[in-house]
Amino acid sequence: NAGVTQTPKFQVLKTGQSMTLQCAQDMNHEYMSWYRQDPGMGLRLIHYSVGAGITDQGEVPNGYNVSRSTTEDFPLRLLSAAPSQTSVYFCASRSLYKAGGRETQYFGPGTRLLVL
Amino acid sequence: GESVGLHLPTLSVQEGDNSIINCAYSNSASDYFIWYKQESGKGPQFIIDIRSNMDKRQGQRVTVLLNKTVKHLSLQIAATQPGDSAVYFCAESNNDYKLSFGAGTTVTVRA
Numbered sequence: 001n002a003g004v005t006q007t008p009k010f011q012v013l014k015t016g017q018s019m020t021l022q023c024a025q026d027m028n029h030e031y032m033s034w035y036r037q038d039p040g041m042g043l044r045l046i047h048y049s050v051g052a053g054i055t056d057q058g059e060v061p062n063g064y065n066v067s068r069s070t071t072e073d074f075p076l077r078l079l080s081a082a083p084s085q086t087s088v089y090f091c092a093s094r095s096l097y098k099a100g101g102r103e104t105q106y107f108g109p110g111t112r113l114l115v116l
Numbered sequence: 117g118e119s120v121g122l123h124l125p126t127l128s129v130q131e132g133d134n135s136i137i138n139c140a141y142s143n144s145a146s147d148y149f150i151w152y153k154q155e156s157g158k159g160p161q162f163i164i165d166i167r168s169n170m171d172k173r174q175g176q177r178v179t180v181l182l183n184k185t186v187k188h189l190s191l192q193i194a195a196t197q198p199g200d201s202a203v204y205f206c207a208e209s210n211n212d213y214k215l216s217f218g219a220g221t222t223v224t225v226r227a
Contacts, residue, residue, distance in 0.1 A: 109159050
């Protein structure tokens with residue numbers, strides 16, 4: 001198992017450019033999510049998905065789009081990058097149906113994004 | 117504002133000593149709490165979790181304590197090692213889909 005993988009590891013964008021952050025998991029997890037992490041702050045939820053074709057907003061969804069066409073992939077799209085979107089982005093996944101209660105989330109290694 | 121926070125942003129501990137990291141939460145409806153460890157340049161890694169029907173849970177060298185009366189969560193690390201140097205986050209949830217993180221405590225282990 002590769003777990004949760006993210007590409008690219010690092011990206012520099014100019015204001016107004018668009019790009020897609022890739023996330024994939026090979027654990028057949030129903031739930032996937034995107035967080036951003038800014039200096040001195042905890043992770044903040046951007047969007048999440050509970051299965052293919054189902055997505056919902058988290059705490060800070062503005063400026064980001066997601067889609068979930070397969071169980072494995074959950075890309076995050078920046079429509080028109082802004083300097084305020086400079087951050088480290090983490091993708092996570094977990095099973096929704098573990099016996100005994102909530103399963104822990106597994107995080108990817110992160111994508112560092114710099115918007116100039 | 118954030119529903120979860122940590123009392124101290126940094127903690128310096130001597131190798132071999134026990135560490136205690138604290139976390140306060142404000143959402144009384146939260147019923148699930150997690151501690152994560154994040155090393156430099158990596159994603160958060162699960163340490164231990166606890167549900168609201170428990171007061172204490174132990175893992176390997178770690179113990180989580182939950183005091184629902186004062187909405188306080190703590191992580192105790194026994195015999196702290198250099199590899200324990202990292203940022204520690206508490207997180208809380210009251211549903212299956214959204215997890216709220218605190219700001220984190222940076223733990224530095226002195227040799």
